[in-house]
C-alpha cells in the first residue's frame with residue numbers, strides 16, 4: 001500500500017513536471033516566433049515595422065548624410081542615414097562577409113539639425129524622420145537578388161507605419177543592384193567602415209596561402 005501511494009505521488013510529480021516542460025517549450029516557441037531581430041510578417045505578408053526602441057541598440061554600421069545644401073537645396077533624402085543590424089547577423093557577417101538569411105537592415109533617417117557647434121561648422125543630428133528597411137529572407141523572397149526585399153515605413157517623423165508591403169523593384173532594388181552590386185551582397189558596405197574592414201579580413205583569411 002505504501003509502495004502504491006508513492007507510485008501515485010511520483011506519477012503526479014512526473015506529470016506536473018512534464019506539463020511544466022511542455023508549457024516552457026510552448027513559451028520558448030512563442031519567444032522565437034516573436035524574435036525582434038528577425039523579420040516579422042502580418043497574415044497578409046506585409047513586414048511589421050522593426051521597433052525603434054530595439055533596433056537603435058543594435059550595431060550601427062554607419063551614418064551617411066546627404067544634406068540639402070550640397071544637393072541644390074533639395075536632396076531626395078536630406079537626412080543622416082543611421083543604419084543598424086542585429087548583433088547575431090553582424091557576427092555572421094564578420095565570419096563570412098555576407099549577410100545571413102533573416103538579416104534585417106534598419107535605416108533610420110535623422111534630419112540635419114544645427115549646423116554650428118562649439119566644435120565647428122557641420123551637420124549635427126536633428127529629429128528622427130523616417131525608416132527604410134531591407135530584409136534578406138530566402139523563404140519570403142526566393143526570386144529577388146540574394147533574397148532581399150525593401151520596405152518603407154514613412155519618410156516623416158515617428159510614429160512610423162506599423163507595417164509595409166515590399167516595394168517594387170524600380171523603387172529600391174534596382175538602384176541597390178546597380179550601385180552596391182552582388183560583390184557586396186547588394187548593400188553599401190563601401191560606405192560603412194566597420195563592414196568594409198570586416199569584409200577585408202574575411203577576404204584575407206580565405207586568400208590562398210603563398
Ligand code: HEC
Pocket residue numbers: 064065066081083105106107132133134150151152167171172173175176179180186187188189191
Ligand atoms: C538611387 C539609389 C537608391 C534607391 C532608389 C534606394 N536606395 Fe537604399 N541606399 C542607397 C545608398 C547609396 C545607400 C547607402 C548610402 C546612404 O544611406 O545614403 C542606401 C542604403 C540603404 C539601406 C541601408 C543598407 C544598405 O544596403 O546599405 C537600406 C535599408 C535601404 N537603402 C533601403 C532602401 C529602400 C527601402 C528603398 C526604396 C524605398 C531604397 N533603399 C532605395 C541608394 C538607393
